[in-house]
Amino acid sequence: MLKFNPNTALALGARMRDHEWGIVITNLNAQILHQINVPITDGTPETAVKALKQGVATLKSQVGRQKILPAIGLGTPGLVDMHAGVIKTAVDVSWFDVPFREMVEASLGMKAFVTNRSKVGALAELWHGANQGIKELIYVSIGTGVAAGIIHEGKLFMGANSSAGELGHVTILPDGPLCPCGNKGCLQQLVSGVAIANRAREKLRQSDDTILHALIGTHPERITADVVFQAAEQGDSLAKEIIDETAMYLGIALANVVNLFNPELIVLGGPVGQKGEILLEPLQAEVRRRAMAYPLSATRIITTVLGPNAGTVGAATLVLQRASDLLFERT
Amino acid sequence: MLKFNPNTALALGARMRDHEWGIVITNLNAQILHQINVPITDGTPETAVKALKQGVATLKSQVGRQKILPAIGLGTPGLVDMHAGVIKTAVDVSWFDVPFREMVEASLGMKAFVTNRSKVGALAELWHGANQGIKELIYVSIGTGVAAGIIHEGKLFMGANSSAGELGHVTILPDGPLCPCGNKGCLQQLVSGVAIANRAREKLRQSDDTILHALIGTHPERITADVVFQAAEQGDSLAKEIIDETAMYLGIALANVVNLFNPELIVLGGPVGQKGEILLEPLQAEVRRRAMAYPLSATRIITTVLGPNAGTVGAATLVLQRASDLLFERT
Numbered sequence: 001m002l003k004f005n006p007n008t009a010l011a012l013g014a015r016m017r018d019h020e021w022g023i024v025i026t027n028l029n030a031q032i033l034h035q036i037n038v039p040i041t042d043g044t045p046e047t048a049v050k051a052l053k054q055g056v057a058t059l060k061s062q063v064g065r066q067k068i069l070p071a072i073g074l075g076t077p078g079l080v081d082m083h084a085g086v087i088k089t090a091v092d093v094s095w096f097d098v099p100f101r102e103m104v105e106a107s108l109g110m111k112a113f114v115t116n117r118s119k120v121g122a123l124a125e126l127w128h129g130a131n132q133g134i135k136e137l138i139y140v141s142i143g144t145g146v147a148a149g150i151i152h153e154g155k156l157f158m159g160a161n162s163s164a165g166e167l168g169h170v171t172i173l174p175d176g177p178l179c180p181c182g183n184k185g186c187l188q189q190l191v192s193g194v195a196i197a198n199r200a201r202e203k204l205r206q207s208d209d210t211i212l213h214a215l216i217g218t219h220p221e222r223i224t225a226d227v228v229f230q231a232a233e234q235g236d237s238l239a240k241e242i243i244d245e246t247a248m249y250l251g252i253a254l255a256n257v258v259n260l261f262n263p264e265l266i267v268l269g270g271p272v273g274q275k276g277e278i279l280l281e282p283l284q285a286e287v288r289r290r291a292m293a294y295p296l297s298a299t300r301i302i303t304t305v306l307g308p309n310a311g312t313v314g315a316a317t318l319v320l321q322r323a324s325d326l327l328f329e330r331t
Numbered sequence: 332m333l334k335f336n337p338n339t340a341l342a343l344g345a346r347m348r349d350h351e352w353g354i355v356i357t358n359l360n361a362q363i364l365h366q367i368n369v370p371i372t373d374g375t376p377e378t379a380v381k382a383l384k385q386g387v388a389t390l391k392s393q394v395g396r397q398k399i400l401p402a403i404g405l406g407t408p409g410l411v412d413m414h415a416g417v418i419k420t421a422v423d424v425s426w427f428d429v430p431f432r433e434m435v436e437a438s439l440g441m442k443a444f445v446t447n448r449s450k451v452g453a454l455a456e457l458w459h460g461a462n463q464g465i466k467e468l469i470y471v472s473i474g475t476g477v478a479a480g481i482i483h484e485g486k487l488f489m490g491a492n493s494s495a496g497e498l499g500h501v502t503i504l505p506d507g508p509l510c511p512c513g514n515k516g517c518l519q520q521l522v523s524g525v526a527i528a529n530r531a532r533e534k535l536r537q538s539d540d541t542i543l544h545a546l547i548g549t550h551p552e553r554i555t556a557d558v559v560f561q562a563a564e565q566g567d568s569l570a571k572e573i574i575d576e577t578a579m580y581l582g583i584a585l586a587n588v589v590n591l592f593n594p595e596l597i598v599l600g601g602p603v604g605q606k607g608e609i610l611l612e613p614l615q616a617e618v619r620r621r622a623m624a625y626p627l628s629a630t631r632i633i634t635t636v637l638g639p640n641a642g643t644v645g646a647a648t649l650v651l652q653r654a655s656d657l658l659f660e661r662t
Contacts, residue, residue, distance in 0.1 A: 079625045159593025160629035166590040183621045259497040262490025290514045294410045294419045298491035
């Protein structure tokens with residue numbers, strides 16, 4: 001009897017986040033077989049490519065005789081011109097007009113497919129999450145940056161120059177804090193990991209009644225979103241207040257997403273997005289207060305089931321989508 | 332020589348707005364041959380159907396021996412379940428769960444296709460505007476209500492239950508005025524014709540230095556958006572201030588649309604949207620201040636070239652899309 005063997009070929013995928021690559025080798029079913037995290041020491045494109053090359057070499061050495069498809073999928077920060085493989089603008093890492101595909105192909109000696117990391121996250125949720133049969137899905141990644149990958153009729157929604165989904169830069173407070181993008185009151189300035197930590201720092205100056213002091217000692221610089229979530233999980237009311245504010249801002253944005261895109265499913269991912277109930281519960285309440293009832297009746301909001309692997313698996317998916325071409329290409 | 336004759340069959344389309352039907356008969360090229368406006372006296376669904384029937388009869392009597400396709404396309408207010416032909420919720424006219432397709436088909440004795448009026452407006456701009464070759468287009472209709480019709484890859488973006496595009500209910504001011512939808516600070520509460528008139532009324536109480544007083548006499552109830560635009564065109568600074576505020580709020584929403592959908596073209600229509608430069612110029616300035624530069628580089632914002640006919644022509648398009656089925660259907 002003939003049976004599909006998903007291990008006849010393997011795919012490489014890498015996701016860049018917070019000066020670090022997560023790199024995976026998956027089988028044809030997008031199951032992770034090997035993985036590694038590699039730091040990007042100084043955050044420049046050149047260093048990022050070097051770190052990627054080194055990580056891929058290490059991973060490859062762990063693979064036996066199985067064929068690795070001669071390509072790599074990349075989920076990067078920023079606005080990516082997918083057609084040209086150029087990162088047009090990635091504010092978080094201060095990269096502008098970086099011909100990243102060309103750099104990776106030259107260094108690694110294989111084809112590269114470059115897409116924004118939230119877009120590949122959406123692909124991962126569509127293909128490999130618990131979301132079979134869903135055609136209208138929006139993956140929202142919240143960490144250092146905030147962005148959405150939009151799936152419409154089962155395909156990535158790219159827009160005129162492949163930059164649709166910049167949810168982190170929608171205006172939530174018209175007179176809010178200035179954003180590096182030039183706008184005021186962007187969602188990203190209110191709900192990113194950095195924004196959560198900054199808000200905690202501000203509130204800490206005015207309150208002694210919080211276990212945050214115990215968690216960070218006299219080192220306000222040590223506050224991170226993780227620490228705030230940890231304190232909130234332990235019942236700290238100041239930390240809970242910060243999470244609730246975050247949920248409120250995010251709820252405004254997601255209610256807008258419901259009214260505009262009428263999705264079946266919104267999946268939250270990224271370091272902040274995947275925190276679970278403590279964020280999800282007040283967030284869903286805010287969305288219910290703001291979204292129109294009819295479109296909302298079609299929408300569920302959940303936390304990623306792929307966790308930190310959404311980006312890496314989604315990046316590998318860019319290769320898997322082209323697997324047959326890559327396997328049978330003449331060389 | 333054989334040549335396509337666009338007048339071999341005709342299509343019926345009707346758009347409902349502000350207690351009035353605009354009804355047209357077009358040829359197969361969607362050129363309007365006959366048109367009529369019919370008031371809907373008390374604004375109930377039953378009266379609306381009666382007025383529609385009467386208007387269609389009048390129009391048909393103007394047609395000679397040409398074949399009229401046995402169907403009518405309808406652009407209505409509100410959230411429409413296109414599959415069932417039910418108007419789920421139309422806040423402006425207080426219609427809820429109205430089986431409108433069924434009612435029209437029973438009364439007019441022909442097939443009916445029911446869609447939100449902004450969605451049919453988008454179809455009209457795509458098919459019959461000056462926008463050949465455009466695949467990513469967003470039509471924004473601003474009048475009593477505010478909504479968007481989204482074209483993606485040349486097709487209407489419907490969403491999970493055909494309610495995508497509710498731009499009028501995105502949150503612009505989180506603590507802004509209460510909207511009948513239950514949310515606070517909805518775009519519609521800030522830029523609709525009613526909102527513009529209300530803001531003018533408010534400012535009029537505090538200022539004598541405006542020609543608005545001369546235009547309306549001692550009758551503040553006579554202020555409409557049209558009067559405000561008229562005063563602004565004549566250089567009245569108070570009226571200009573109101574239009575600029577309107578442009579600012581609308582600019583926040585359209586910058587979000589640019590960041591989320593990355594369209595090639597945004598077309599403004601509806602009684603307020605089609606006012607032209609006096610609104611468009613401050614609006615474009617606000618969008619430039621707020622939208623991300625890269626997606627914005629792909630976007631133009633213009634005023635409808637179809638004017639008040641966008642809705643009616645788009646409604647007829649619903650029939651024209653099915654013309655061959657309707658012409659060759661067995662009866």
